[in-house]
Amino acid sequence: MSTTSAAPKTRRRLLPSFGVQVLIGLALGVILGLIAREMGPDGTSADGVIDPNWLTETLTTVGSTFVTLLRAVVPPLVFLAIVASIANLREVTGAARLAWKTLLWFAITALIAVVIGIVLGLVLKPGENAGVSADAAAAPGSTGSWLDFLTGLVPANVLGIQASAAGDGSIGISFNVLQILVVAIAVGIAALKVGEAAEPFLTVVRSALSIVQKVLWWIILLAPLATVGLLGKAVATYGWDALGSLSTYAVAIYAGLALVLLVVYPALLRLNGLSIKQFFTGAWPAISLAFVSRSSVGTMPVTKSVTERNLGVPSAYASFAVPLGATTKMDGCASIYPAISAIFVAQFFGLDLSFTDYLLIAFVSVIGSAATAGVTGATVMLTLTLSTLGLPLEGVGLLLAIDPILDMGRTAVNVAGQALVPAIVAKREGILDQDVYDAPRSGEAWREDDAVPVAA
Template identity: 80%
Template sequence: MSTSVSETEKPTRFRLPSFGTQVLVGLVLGVVLGLVARNMGADGVDATTGEVDPNWLTETLSTIGGTFVTLLRAVVPPLVFLAIVASIANLRDVTGAARLAWKTLAWFAITALIAVGIGIALGLVVRPGDHTSVASDAASVPSSTGSWLDFLSGLVPANVLGLAGSAGDDGSVSMSFNVLQILVVAIAIGIATLKVGEAADAFLTFVRSALAVVQKVLWWIILLAPVATVGLLGNAVASYGWDALGSLGTFTLAIYAGLLIVLLGVYPSLLLLNGLSVKQFFTGAWPAMTLAFVSRSSVGTMPLTQSVTERNLGVPRAYASFAVPLGATTKMDGCASIYPAISAIFVAQFFGIDLSLTDYVLIAFVSVIGSAATAGVTGATVMLTLTLSTLGLPLEGVGLLLAIDPILDMGRTAVNVTGQALVPTLVAKREGIIDQEAYDAPRGRTAWREDTDLEARPVTATTAA
């Protein structure tokens, strides 16, 4: 007896969910484990330092998240340097490169002005300083402050790598990097490479090869993002919880309302005005947005922001490798526009100080120009102290807001990174250099289209629309 088989059944293979789904699962799992860790309480108090010892679950979550951020930060210096040098060298293939740069800066300023305007309006309407139960004895001057001198001195590279070392009390040495200084060094070397001409061809070959290697390492690191999300968000929930929100509830709502208006109102409007699909933009930028939310680091997210901007949103690499690193240090609609505007108004209202029209103009000025002062220093606290000192408001007001800063920083950073991907996309569209096919393509199972073409294609900018 013979048996004929008309159709061969293929064995079913297990497939992991898409990258975005994995990150969402990590977000949910992180919140659950964070709440469990918080309910477990602390293991005790260190008799020597008096600090609370976290339980084993909180420590595990902190280690997982911290390791991922450390890996990302390790890739940032070589990535920024190599990408900027290579992108400037590629400018020989870009028609209207100077116009692209100026239009990028102009859109940075336009979106920052819109964001700070929304922040000021919310501060005046909601009046968070009049609706708070925070005690005045919580006011204190922060340990680190921002100033215009910090910004100017930060432009001068301490060394060719933009690195700095500091010794701890226990004899350990820690290294840090100043992204703004790395940008300055990379721009100088990139321009020199253009001026040298053919003699720099061997150097450019090395830079492009090194950039390809760094990008491959970056890909391996970002594949860990779903697991890292569990640790980053879980540690945030376990360490800070939501207890501090009660006394500053109105202020918190005002901040997140401003962030949502910019994210879901201003950005989609700009996309529609330029003939771009809102859905395609947000699905393309989503991996960077979620990583920014949990990591609370624009610079740490910058490699992923650049990747999705190029591969998902269709921005040419020669332009994206210039605009995204620049945006990661100077384009902060959350930290440098909405937050300092509402916070300054909160501090003024709390201490009973009336702000004049000139003060509101100064808030806008600091938001547009001063955000670069935070590069290499860190965070919204420095930007807030810069704003308060410019207005002559009490710096002690910063201490009132520090308790909930980690909770606010999640939303601020997500908006920062979204804006850093938005501006290059808008400029590329208006200049006629966007890869519309890539922008409109269905999103795959990974964070971006997995192409291996590491060469920047020629870019010809047309007259702006």
């Protein structure tokens, strides 16, 4: 009696690849956003608040719901991943060296980005070519401080959760990723020191991490739909009208971002023997989500996943480097943006910057992102730069009109850098899984049933 082995079953793809789905979402988002903008507001309420039309409201709800879901999974993911990764670091040789080289590459890429920003600011002179009126100048409600770094390091509680009262009496709950990072590192190191007695705890941590990752998988499946809402809301709300008066400034920002993303990063990849195409196709889910969500922290779960599963970075190292990068590695928000913006403010108000001032811009851009890690928003980083240089903070008000449009590109570059550095460090240390990095991309964010999911 002969037996024959059944041919392996293959699943038929009913939907386009994940990357194509996101591209379709981007196109639909722009189209629906333009339609919503043409529809105009439904009217003005009794208290003077403009009521958005039903399409704008729908797009806003779809996009904000997805970002809320992503942010909800971030605290447990960061804590569990960091604790588990530190416990696994005993299996990785040279853990301390990996940490220092990661920080070094963060600084190197930030320095390159800020130099590009300074050069573009001096060449394009955005402050002298601005059509914005000085009447729009206004100091922001909150500013950055070097003390933010120290206060941000001290956990307010073991969960890193903060509550604040809104003007209407409601209580808002937020979390501080840097504080969660500090708590997780402390717990992870303590688990290593305890030794065998901590094994039951680490078993629970690893099991919980698997559950959180499963939930994350379900959330990411909604990313193409969320792309429609997030980008559509941005187009409907802000449009592109404000770009006219600040066109030179906007061009300078996006030129700097493009140079970093499409020239500097590819050059670094090539110098380290890594395929440029494989990096961008592997990191695409995170980069595209960052562009529409405008949140490095909200995108962090996706960044971590593609860094491990598409770029071949060991999980133990990626679980440390990516969360750290999500709070301190910001080539867009903390390098390109504050450099060009500071030069814009100086030129607009007719103030001359000395060579020392440019050195200060570079210093704040390389170090300052860590100093403001406990505070969200690129505006905080900009105010820190302006106050360090002694420039008028009222200049921030001139730039707020188009900040959401610029923030899309800034965040995309941030996240690309957060995936790039772990890949480069892993390659240089000989721990990168080259087969995973070079694997053909399936077009999915990652495949749940594969040991080595891939993306495009």
